[in-house]
Amino acid sequence: MVAVMKILILLVVILIFQVISAGAADSIYDIPLKDIDGKDTSLKPEQGKVLLIVNVASKCGYTPQYTALEALCQKYKDRGLVVLGFPCNQFGHQEPGTDAEIKQFCSSKYNVTFPMFDKIEVNGANRHPLYVMLAGKNSPFAGDIKWNFTKFLVGRDGKILKRFNSPVKPDAPEVIQAIEAALTLK
Secondary structure (H helix, E strand, O other): OOHHHHHHHHHHHHHHHHHHHHHOOOHHHHHEEOOOOOOOOOOOOHOOEEEEEEOOOOOOOOOOOHHHHHHHHHHHHHHEEEEEEOOOOOOOOOOOOOOOHHHHHHHHOOOOOOOOOOOOOOOOOOOOOOHHHHOOOOOOOOOOOOOOOOOEEOOOOOOOOEEEEOOOOOOOOOHHHHHHHHHOOO
């Protein structure tokens, strides 16, 4: 009877582990996302490209960084850079709008053409799995996001290369240098 119980417990533990593992993404490209229009998506279409992932907000002192983000998108898109915007309302409630309002704001005020996504949380108990990968304990750049417009540079291989905090502008020399270095790697 004891042996049967041990086997049952072992099977339950294995089953629980498999369920937990199935929910965890193996790579940044496998994480389920929703785009700004609410459609299910992922970063799979961007595989093999250099990604600049940014948590954005419409009513922040750093909001004008949208201009430089769009300029980077235009300048480097033919070489393989993709800028990705993830609205977040966790910092001073500076992204209070709906996804439709955010999309309208970004296109009308800053002519944003790069992909925008559904509003997410980047810290805390409800941290989106993308940000668990970018800033969680297993990230090379672990630690809570401090404010809006924190930028992560991801290489063509899906590895996180750099983290730039909010005050670092998208067109700052260190960002440009890191992007150009990542774009030259195949």
